[in-house]
Amino acid sequence: TEETILLETMSDDLDTYSLRLNEIINEAKLKTGKDKVFIVTHSMGGLVARKYLQIFGEEDVEKLIMVGSPNHGIDGRILTGCSVLGTKKHCEDMDEESLFLNKLNYGKQPNIPVENIIGTGCDMQGENGDGLVKNSSAYLSWANNYYVNGTCEGFNFLHNNLAKPNKYPEVYDLIKKLIYLN
16 A cells, blocks of 8 residues: 655754655655655755755665755745745745755755656746746756646645646646656
């Protein structure tokens, strides 16, 4: 049977979440008897997983699949309004000029397959994106990038809906395909 382990807390910085992810991966390996795991993330979780790989290496991870991750940070209106959706620590780490992102993007990049799903179709101050993450922030030159087109209406952002199989089943289908291609 498939089992999902969720990590949800709102009080720590992204470095701390990366350390916690190590515990989750070790527990998942123990419970499944597998040597490696697939990490599937949404939004900020992609940054956490990338940091985990920099800290702990790749030996326990088969593949990383990210959906809507702000890989190069947030700025402008999204950064200004970030505290509505996250904590001050999260927003500081996701600021495109943060030390966290500088270390993440200029540090060692993974050698395992990294699949990066990017939402498009929403105007973000003249740039295409998913309503919260601009395409220029999500795109990684060293990853396999995939695009899913959608819409934003008011505060109903594509970004949030990318993680909902009933709203964008093509994302779920793509994730399944990327897992089973291994």
